[in-house]
Amino acid sequence: MKNLVSSDDLDRAIINGGSKAKRDVVNFLKKENFTSLPIKRFKFKNIINWPNVFFKASKYLKKEKPEILLLQYPMDFFVLKKFLLTAKKSSDALVIVLVHDIESVRYEHYLKLQDELKIFNAVDGLIVLNSKMNVWLKKHGVVVPMVNLEIWDYDNSNCFSEFSRYKRSICFAGSLDKSVFLNNINLKHKMYVFGTNPRHDYPECIEYMGSYSAEILPAHLNYNFGLVWDGTSVETCDGLMGEYLKINNPHKTSLYLSSGIPVIIWARAALADFVLKNKIGLTINSLSELDEKIDSISELEYENMHQNAVNIGKRMRDGYYIKKAVSQYTPAILRFK
Structure with missing residues (x-):
């Protein structure tokens, strides 16, 4: 049995760091028996391809037989909805969503909050950023189990900033x-x-x-x-x-x-x-x-x-925070299932 974590644009070094958090999650969890799930392979160019795309996704999940499927949100909203449906039908995996952002709150008129809440309540559980987000989501109707990440990990191979003198910079x-x-x-x-x-x-x-x-x-x-x-x-x-x-x-x-x-x-x-x-x-x-x-x-x-x-x-x-969240999450999910 293996675990899968969704990846997206993992090979790009983006100037604004927009996808680094997702890349880091994948890289840290690879050390914890997770395999990268390249969501881009299931994207489509036009409506005619939809049935074939999700047939491929179903075949992939049946072959891999994941125990945990960790999806990093936000991602393509239509693909996410269809992929969740496919995952439920094609595997017994625990489906967990790691919430990087709540798009309906972050951007006005981009998505409806109720649409995001439906997605969040359709999975086995969430990893949310902190206790404040946890409380906010419960207040707005999320009922599935949630575990708090606390803070983002950051894969950083550079030397630590040295303390020599307090310059107030x-x-x-x-x-x-x-x-x-x-x-x-x-x-x-x-x-x-x-x-x-x-x-x-x-x-x-x-x-x-x-x-x-x-x-x-x-x-x-x-x-x-x-x-x-x-x-x-x-x-x-x-x-x-x-x-x-x-x-x-x-x-x-x-x-x-x-x-x-x-x-x-x-x-x-x-x-x-x-x-x-x-x-x-x-x-x-x-x-x-x-x-x-x-x-x-x-x-x-x-x-x-x-x-x-x-x-x-x-x-x-070392990926301490995402590893801790994932390790805490499985027992929590099992208690609620």
Whole structure:
């Protein structure tokens, strides 16, 4: 018996890191008796191919006889619905969905929430990002068992950021065209930003450092803190992305921590509790607090914070969180079946 985990675009090194989380899940779980299931082989070009596509999927599942089928969501919505139906008919596998994002919450008018909830309730269980997402999904009608990932792992072969001196330096990595707050920030300390689509007229405190693939970027991060912030405002994480931050695990958090860099995160973000519990950074309500916050940290306090970040980073580099979630999940599913 083997386990299958869905893969997608595993061979591409994407500049914005969009699919790195999925690639990392596959690579970590391959060490835990999982085999990559290339969903792309079941995609189709036109409606005439649909019956043949799912006949191939059925034949594949009958041949492989998986014990666990772990599907990484989001993926092509139509393919997912049909693939779930095929999986139920063609195998006895426990079907688990790892929820990377809830698309109807993340993007307005993209999908209906009820459509996503139907998918979530049609499987044997979910791995969700954190306890806040867990509570949110239960509140909105998810009834299947859920296990919390806690935080994303991050496959990172670069050296950890070394602690030599507390310089109060800050970095930020992301899609810069979406990071509108950078246009309005006013800091005493320099912020070094990385990503695609930068502006050419940032405030004086911002220094643009270039754009790199998710695999190469950590080698360029040698700063004291990594910032996790979203939206247009410096006073709070506003708008749709600010609301989403309350239930989401931004992947950049794991980029920083897997590099041994403590984080500064919005106090109302879902991951703020994880940051405080593990003493791996600071929480702020507004970016106007940033200078004062980092000035208040002593060199010894920062050194302890840095070591804690390295310890969490070591776990991330080993796939600790996804392995733990999967290992916890099977007994939970069996109890509910």
